Amino acid sequence: MESKKEKIYKGLAASKGISIGVPFVYRAEVPNYNVDISSPEDVFPEKEISDYESAVTHSVKELNKIFNLAKEKLEEKNLQIFEAQLSFLSDSFFHSKVKERISQECKPAYRVFKEEILILENAIVASKDEYIRERVNDIEDMKNRVLRNLLKGRLVSKITENSIVIARNLTPADTILFSNRNLLGIATDLGGVNSHVAIVSRSLKIPAVVAMHDISVSITSEDFLIIDGYKGIVVKNPTEETIASYREQVARNLEFENRLMELEKLPSETKDGKAIRLSTNLEFNNEVDFVVTHFGCDVGLYRTEHLFMEEGEFPSEEEQYKQYRFLAERLYPGIVTIRTFDLGGDKILPDAQKELNPFLGWRGIRITLDKKDVFLSQLRAILRASAAGNVKIMFPMISGIEEVKKTLDILEEAKAQLRAEEIRFDEDMKVGIMIEIPSAVILADELGKMVDYFSIGTNDLVQYTLAVDRDSSLVSDMYEKFHPAVLRMISMIVKSAEKNNIPVSVCGEMASDPYASLLLIGMGVSELSVESLSYLRIKRLIRLVNYVNASEIAENVLRMSLISEVKEYIAECFNKNIGEKLNETLYV
């Protein structure tokens, strides 16, 4: 037998973690519908109808089981898709029609069912409305489930215990079912970092990699695998050494996580005493308690898009006020920075036209400036929540001076309305803008005169500076936060902020990366807002470095012109210059 060689497959990291184990190759058991298994004379309508009925009953049973599991494991808002699918399966009028056609046309059940679903799919995709057209995905589960049950395909929920699932693609239902079988990890050919499988595996805390192209045909059950959900890779048939080093990493991570807990109550300052404000990014309410109890820190970025996404409509001023006030009260005396709706790009409004380049299109402040009523109601809600004095506001996607002028005018209008209505708010509420578009970097000196602080959104800044769409698998390799142009941009922003004597924070992914945050601190960034998962790790880093050393390192890096040079140099600094302990912060 040919000896098995180690081979690495690259994809996208969808859910953090490492898993080591045997694969379970899951082939979507969609039977071959196109084979006509019976000619009309072989069809016995009564049998077809009773088969159909039991297939439907069975499907409802399966989905109910999945729904109950999902209820234990997922948040309320992620459950709606399962509810909708159950209601489709329970449509007795639809089933009557299928059964009627079976007996009249003497066709096998699976064909009639397929034709009826096709009519539905065609009707939906014919809609002029993008949002309605996308509903076609909602019926996919019903279609596959009933067909599979009709053709007696068995549900492969009986995966081998403790295995890594490899598949072309997984539905949310598959993922939930598998999770009950001590699933170790997931790797799929398709999917992006925000696909259903990615979201569900993150909430289940299962390591996952997606967009692996053809992993499902490259792996067999005889292979042995490592899923690296940090780097987004799969290692097939790793050598003993590779396995050992990954096992070591897993053990180290565990021990490191435990030690990090000790840092919860310690101040966030460098070894030589410079305070760095460390805050977290927040999206959902259920994280608030954790943040308050464990970190007692500020929220440097509260994203409001989810309020829209859950409803599919802009929430009313009252709904928003309730939400913002809840946060402000819960965090008090901590500060919450509320960012106004940053929709568009990949978060599409139902009434938006389909754009060829959504990231260069109608998004962020452009949408809210066009929809003044929506904007005013959000501004009023934020202002009202600011009464206790611990709310800051922040505007996304600023590209120039006019936008800030218009925005501030509308903010003044909202304030004037509230004054006239004698509603209390914080007259000194701090106003900041996101710096994430190169034009704003170039104009930062002037923008700094108009606002109270800057916040750097590194994800978009990298994308717009380098003209790289990181969701495009063809160029995502070029998305590089250590690109010298990106680093110099950031340094320009910090200098402009210093000139204007205003603080500057970083709220993008860069702040959560130990290498990058060392540079950010060195460049003079005064606040890092990180994902709550990275909070203690970054605090550890801050407490391990001397600000003086960090500045030197940043200065050196800003003179470099190659990405590789930058990366090698920082790695070296982590290893030698500042002491071995820094490397611990890289444990993942």
Next chain:
Amino acid sequence: MIEKKVKIVNKAGMHTRPASAIVKIASKYRSDFYIVKNNFRINGKSIIGVMTLAAEQGSELTLELDGEDEEKASAELVKFFEDGFGEL
């Protein structure tokens, strides 16, 4: 029998959630309920039927109700449409 003309006014249109709400309302009543859009007539008590209409914002529909409680049923359904399925 009653016929009422209604218009879809909410932005997202008659998507999955409102469709299921319409079916729920209609199913409380004994009257038969049909929805007509551009000569396409579907049973309004069938969620899949309602989804087939794929009615986006601005679509004009006719609600047909027939039965002993048609008055009450049509009043509640028409109101639900006029309220933009509670999404305005």
